[in-house]
Amino acid sequence: MKMKMIFVTSNSGKVEEAKKYFFPLGVQVVQKKIEYPEIQANTLEEVAEFGINWLKDRIESPFFLDDSGLFIDALKGFPGVYSAYVYKTLGNDGILKLLKGVENRKAHFKSVVAYYDGELHIFTGKTRGKILHEKRGTGGFGFDPIFQPKGFNKTFAEMTTEEKNRISHRGKAFKVFSEWLKENLI
Numbered sequence: 001m002k003m004k005m006i007f008v009t010s011n012s013g014k015v016e017e018a019k020k021y022f023f024p025l026g027v028q029v030v031q032k033k034i035e036y037p038e039i040q041a042n043t044l045e046e047v048a049e050f051g052i053n054w055l056k057d058r059i060e061s062p063f064f065l066d067d068s069g070l071f072i073d074a075l076k077g078f079p080g081v082y083s084a085y086v087y088k089t090l091g092n093d094g095i096l097k098l099l100k101g102v103e104n105r106k107a108h109f110k111s112v113v114a115y116y117d118g119e120l121h122i123f124t125g126k127t128r129g130k131i132l133h134e135k136r137g138t139g140g141f142g143f144d145p146i147f148q149p150k151g152f153n154k155t156f157a158e159m160t161t162e163e164k165n166r167i168s169h170r171g172k173a174f175k176v177f178s179e180w181l182k183e184n185l186i
């Protein structure tokens, strides 16, 4: 498979992950930085679909975007769809403060990758884990330093991009996406 794909995002961490994931598959990922409206909705899927519908008349297809979020059990799924805003305002320290004294640290990340080629295709991935009591690691981006995936002793921020891709929500969504591409584009 030799192809080029546009990834609409202003998040360079996501681009790094996509490039590392798709390069060995012969897919060149090209970042396009266009701010698109992120509506307030109950699900990441709705946010992603609105973004696609807004972008599809403005840029050439095919292209894809990713909408993701961190869902913390003890906070009833917060920040979830509000993750970007909460990261900008409270940050990792704010989340650690909110969870001070809270025993149940369970959380998961979810990623919704939406691809548009004249039609909308949605691919999702989820990774369970827990929120630590302190930040660890310098890699990755966003909430990576406070999230430790289940079955590992390292946070996402202590992993290489390849390691994170193998188990992350986005890596899982990319896997389904790449399998779909292989089946549909040959």
Ligand code: IMP
Pocket: 011, 066, 067, 068, 069, 070, 083, 084, 085, 087, 088, 109, 140, 141, 142, 143, 144, 156, 168, 170
């Ligand atoms: P959005 O998908 O761009 O709306 O991002 C949601 C928020 O979750 C942002 O603040 C990101 O930094 C954060 N986020 C999304 N994916 C990840 C991840 O893989 N690790 C850590 N934080 C993430």
